[in-house]
Amino acid sequence: MNDRNNDKKLKRQKTFFLDRFPYVIFIIIIGLALIIFFSVKSKLPLNFFSNNTATSTQENTFNLLIASPTKNQSFEFVSTNETVPIEIKGKNIEDNNYKINIYINDSLAKTLAASPFKFNWSPPQTGTYDIYAEVTDDADKVIYTSEKVSFDVNIKGDSLTESTTPVNVNIEEKKNKVLENSNYRSQNGSAVFSLKCYSPPVIDGNLDDWNLYDKFTFFTPTILKENYTNVNDVSGVFSSCWDDDNYYFFIKVTDDVYNQPYNTNQINKGDCVVFVIDTNLENDFNIPFLNGDDYQIEFSAGNNSGSSPESFIRWPSNTTSKGTILASKKGSGGYTIEGSIPWYEMPSITAADELVMGFTVSIMDTDNLESTELVISSSKQFDFNNVTTLGTLVLIDAGDLQKENESSSTTQTTTGQ
Numbered sequence: 211m212n213d214r215n216n217d218k219k220l221k222r223q224k225t226f227f228l229d230r231f232p233y234v235i236f237i238i239i240i241g242l243a244l245i246i247f248f249s250v251k252s253k254l255p256l257n258f259f260s261n262n263t264a265t266s267t268q269e270n271t272f273n274l275l276i277a278s279p280t281k282n283q284s285f286e287f288v289s290t291n292e293t294v295p296i297e298i299k300g301k302n303i304e305d306n307n308y309k310i311n312i313y314i315n316d317s318l319a320k321t322l323a324a325s326p327f328k329f330n331w332s333p334p335q336t337g338t339y340d341i342y343a344e345v346t347d348d349a350d351k352v353i354y355t356s357e358k359v360s361f362d363v364n365i366k367g368d369s370l371t372e373s374t375t376p377v378n379v380n381i382e383e384k385k386n387k388v389l390e391n392s393n394y395r396s397q398n399g400s401a402v403f404s405l406k407c408y409s410p411p412v413i414d415g416n417l418d419d420w421n422l423y424d425k426f427t428f429f430t431p432t433i434l435k436e437n438y439t440n441v442n443d444v445s446g447v448f449s450s451c452w453d454d455d456n457y458y459f460f461i462k463v464t465d466d467v468y469n470q471p472y473n474t475n476q477i478n479k480g481d482c483v484v485f486v487i488d489t490n491l492e493n494d495f496n497i498p499f500l501n502g503d504d505y506q507i508e509f510s511a512g513n514n515s516g517s518s519p520e521s522f523i524r525w526p527s528n529t530t531s532k533g534t535i536l537a538s539k540k541g542s543g544g545y546t547i548e549g550s551i552p553w554y555e556m557p558s559i560t561a562a563d564e565l566v567m568g569f570t571v572s573i574m575d576t577d578n579l580e581s582t583e584l585v586i587s588s589s590k591q592f593d594f595n596n597v598t599t600l601g602t603l604v605l606i607d608a609g610d611l612q613k614e615n616e617s618s619s620t621t622q623t624t625t626g627q
């Protein structure tokens with residue numbers, strides 16, 4: 211009985227194996243085929259199977275978009291003091307050390323190497339402009355080009371000279387060259403450029419002699435930034451220039467409530483403007499504290515009772531700045547301060563073309579309280595106790611702009627109405 215049963219079992223097992231034998235063979239063949247395929251895959255000529263698609267996938271992960279101006283946007287300006295805000299948004303650009311070249315009407319307007327990829331562009335005259343941007347790699351090879359965006363600028367210029375300020379490509383190239391050749395804190399935001407002036411601005415609080423100079427507007431809330439509401443709360447336009455004697459500046463501050471109850475060494479608690487300068491950027495690159503070659507200078511447009519504008523050198527001397535000349539204007543929506551600081555007040559600086567310094571200009575806002583409520587700065591982060599948060603100031607000598615502007619304005623006509 212048992213033997214017969216065993217025989218049956220054995221027979222069933224044999225049948226079971228024989229029945230499935232073709233399947234087993236089939237699975238073994240597929241398995242071998244896969245092993246062979248993967249081992250020779252990289253040698254196959256077909257792109258589809260090889261890794262050659264990697265480069266195009268990488269390119270596709272770039273994205274470059276003109277965020278400002280928008281398509282067919284129209285700008286109505288009253289003078290060439292006003293600028294078109296240019297902002298490029300990119301994907302995977304920063305991580306790779308790439309640069310963005312921005313072309314307006316097919317000529318290079320700006321090269322940006324660090325985010326934010328934005329700047330203010332001064333349109334030379336009324337007209338329609340095309341803008342596009344391209345990404346270049348370390349070898350200056352163009353690896354991505356954005357779409358072209360058209361926009362209109364209408365300058366209702368009231369004088370010939372105002373509406374014909376040319377965009378000077380040479381100056382832009384020089385700025386880029388200086389930044390490329392220097393060690394500066396690009397991660398802390400756009401550099402502030404100061405052009406040499408061949409006839410100094412009149413210190414009277416009026417903007418009219420600042421047409422030719424760069425305007426810096428990218429102020430970011432940095433200290434007590436949770437109190438920031440909008441551009442009317444506090445924002446600013448900063449411009450500066452220099453000659454062998456002085457550093458000149460103009461700042462137009464928009465501030466909904468002017469509140470400066472203080473004078474002299476307390477002006478930093480009310481509405482005021484502060485420069486922090488590290489004159490030995492190269493050697494102090496990683497030193498967080500202020501040392502002997504640094505300056506912190508504060509400026510007030512005058513107190514609430516109408517005292518004169520004043521400045522205070524908080525560091526290193528803790529004294530008023532006697533040589534500084536200031537003029538200010540206060541209005542309902544803010545104030546302006548125009549000033550000249552003699553270089554002898556900052557003896558660590560030897561003013562020269564292409565000098566690169568650590569620098570942040572901050573606007574301190576006090577509206578209703580008795581001390582500072584909010585600070586906006588020209589660098590992305592700012593901390594009075596940390597010099598490594600400073601942005602960059604570059605002195606540039608680009609020749610006599612006034613003279614160049616006058617000679618070019620005689621050959622150009624304004625189309626503003």
Ligand SMILES: [Ca+2]
Nearest residue numbers: 412414415416
């Ligand atoms: Ca002036």
Ligand SMILES: [Ca+2]
Nearest residue numbers: 443466467577
């Ligand atoms: Ca305010």
Ligand SMILES: [Ca+2]
Nearest residue numbers: 488494501504
């Ligand atoms: Ca220093």
Ligand SMILES: [Ca+2]
Nearest residue numbers: 465467576577
């Ligand atoms: Ca205020």
